Amino acid sequence: MNISHFMRKEKSGLAFTTLELVKAEEQLGHGVCLREPTDTEGFPGPILYGQNGWTPDVECIHSQMPMTSYANRIPKFLWMHGEPLSSIGNGVSMKAIVDMAPKVDAFIAMRKEEFAVWSSIKRTYLVSKGIDLERFHPVDVPTHVDNDHSSKLSGEPAVLYVEHWRGQRNPLYLCVAMQQVWLRYPKARLHLYNCTNPKMFETFRALSQHNKWWPFLRTINGPVKDTEINRLYNRADIVVSCLYPLYARSIEAFGAGKALIAPGYTDPEYPWHCDLEPESMAKAIMDCWDDYGRLDYRQWAERKHNVLDTVKQTIDIYGRYL
Amino acid sequence: MTYATLDDLRSQLGKGPGPSDAYTQKMLHPIPDAPVVDRVTLILDRCQGKRVLDFGATGSLSLKIREVCAAYHGVDREAASDVVPFDLDDVHEPALPRFDVDIIICGELLEHLSNPGWFLARLCEQYGHIATIITVPNAFAKQGHLRDGIENVNIDHVCWYSFRTLKTLLARAGYTGYWFGWYHGQPLTAEGLIVVLE
Numbered sequence: 001m002n003i004s005h006f007m008r009k010e011k012s013g014l015a016f017t018t019l020e021l022v023k024a025e026e027q028l029g030h031g032v033c034l035r036e037p038t039d040t041e042g043f044p045g046p047i048l049y050g051q052n053g054w055t056p057d058v059e060c061i062h063s064q065m066p067m068t069s070y071a072n073r074i075p076k077f078l079w080m081h082g083e084p085l086s087s088i089g090n091g092v093s094m095k096a097i098v099d100m101a102p103k104v105d106a107f108i109a110m111r112k113e114e115f116a117v118w119s120s121i122k123r124t125y126l127v128s129k130g131i132d133l134e135r136f137h138p139v140d141v142p143t144h145v146d147n148d149h150s151s152k153l154s155g156e157p158a159v160l161y162v163e164h165w166r167g168q169r170n171p172l173y174l175c176v177a178m179q180q181v182w183l184r185y186p187k188a189r190l191h192l193y194n195c196t197n198p199k200m201f202e203t204f205r206a207l208s209q210h211n212k213w214w215p216f217l218r219t220i221n222g223p224v225k226d227t228e229i230n231r232l233y234n235r236a237d238i239v240v241s242c243l244y245p246l247y248a249r250s251i252e253a254f255g256a257g258k259a260l261i262a263p264g265y266t267d268p269e270y271p272w273h274c275d276l277e278p279e280s281m282a283k284a285i286m287d288c289w290d291d292y293g294r295l296d297y298r299q300w301a302e303r304k305h306n307v308l309d310t311v312k313q314t315i316d317i318y319g320r321y322l
Numbered sequence: 323m324t325y326a327t328l329d330d331l332r333s334q335l336g337k338g339p340g341p342s343d344a345y346t347q348k349m350l351h352p353i354p355d356a357p358v359v360d361r362v363t364l365i366l367d368r369c370q371g372k373r374v375l376d377f378g379a380t381g382s383l384s385l386k387i388r389e390v391c392a393a394y395h396g397v398d399r400e401a402a403s404d405v406v407p408f409d410l411d412d413v414h415e416p417a418l419p420r421f422d423v424d425i426i427i428c429g430e431l432l433e434h435l436s437n438p439g440w441f442l443a444r445l446c447e448q449y450g451h452i453a454t455i456i457t458v459p460n461a462f463a464k465q466g467h468l469r470d471g472i473e474n475v476n477i478d479h480v481c482w483y484s485f486r487t488l489k490t491l492l493a494r495a496g497y498t499g500y501w502f503g504w505y506h507g508q509p510l511t512a513e514g515l516i517v518v519l520e
Contacts, residue, residue, distance in 0.1 A: 011336025019328050034331070047324050049331050226332060 136255025155189025
């Protein structure tokens with residue numbers, strides 16, 4: 001099958017997910033073309049990767065599509081990368097989705113928690129949210145050594161937060177939760193990465209000093225290089241997300257063989273659940289650390305979040321429209 | 323632009339539209355990895371016990387070469403002991419002075435020449451079969467060559483060389499294979515470039 005993807009060349013979870021889908025499609029023997037949705041005239045933008053010169057069997061839309069796709073009769077699918085509430089909150093995305101809905105054949109969602117929302121707008125297919133398990137994989141990390149950034153993060157457990165800090169998405173509740181974790185596990189340490197906003201940094205530094213978080217809060221760092229993120233996951237014991245009601249790319253931690261505590265991650269087979277509030281998050285972190293070996297997290301990723309499985313599911317869906 | 327691999331594209335996410343393929347091919351040139359070496363040590367090691375032809379035969383390096391080599395022949399603007407006077411920029415002089423030597427040194431020479439391509443073309447034609455070491459100051463040296471409206475450059479220099487411009491000049495002169503390194507500093511921003519042609 002020849003599959004065309006329209007994606008803006010932005011640094012975002014949407015783009016990372018799309019690149020993983022394209023890679024998996026190629027691995028499974030499909031033809032791919034990845035291009036910018038539009039040029040300045042509304043026509044298809046430059047090809048970013050893959051084949052040129054063929055007519056695709058299907059078109060996959062990742063937020064925008066060219067004007068030419070409105071009338072070309074090629075089956076097309078709108079991938080729902082964003083959260084429904086954020087899509088309304090940013091004032092743009094939900095309106096764009098509703099505008100495009102009549103022109104696409106179906107939506108594709110990757111989290112069952114949002115299925116009801118997208119289904120209210122358009123026929124929606126649910127596929128598993130996969131990640132590239134070649135990119136996110138376990139690596140050997142030496143035991144912690146001070147100032148050695150290749151060694152394991154300090155702490156038993158070493159808790160890592162590395163999401164995109166943005167407005168209400170921040171690690172406040174996690175920091176408060178860690179107060180309780182630290183009382184029970186005095187060696188527990190928290191490491192916050194990917195803080196790119198100076199005001200956010202100053203806020204958390206002030207909180208840390210005022211609340212005396214320094215015994216456990218050992219890192220407030222800036223962005224992590226894309227090439228370093230897998231190693232960073234491997235340097236931690238537990239990765240924590242503060243997104244709710246959904247989850248995003250923090251499931252990459254599973255690929256690295258690490259536990260994930262995420263209020264929005266509700267798979268009933270997964271042992272560690274919590275709400276987005278400090279008491280609940282603290283309990284989940286401690287329960288997880290008490291019984292860390294209960295789950296092989298890498299195997300969990302292979303079973304639940306393999307992007308190759310995602311693509312196989314989508315190929316079945318696309319096939320119904322050919 | 324179209325990226326060759328998904329990893330290439332991934333590394334460029336969020337970095338704007340990027341240059342066109344045509345611009346990239348013409349204007350953007352990756353610099354290969356190369357070591358930082360001690361310029362004087364490398365040259366003296368290569369000259370040890372050899373018959374040396376030294377273009378631009380002045381300065382402390384030339385004196386040191388004389389101490390380690392088996393036979394020394396110099397070429398410079400002014401005559402001196404074992405140094406032949408010759409204008410390397412003279413386009414009416416078809417041949418360079420001829421010597422039977424094992425190695426040729428052009429240390430910090432090219433940037434002084436008005437016609438470096440002419441010199442190198444003759445050098446390659448006459449001595450292309452002999453190991454040749456060329457060193458030049460690096461256009462992108464970390465210390466910078468411009469500050470507060472003042473250029474920091476030898477008054478006799480007429481150009482700055484980078485890895486790419488030197489490579490192009492050597493290729494136009496007829497040289498193909500080369501080894502190169504940096505001297506004084508770190509790769510890419512070192513004080514100078516050293517090229518060994520053999």
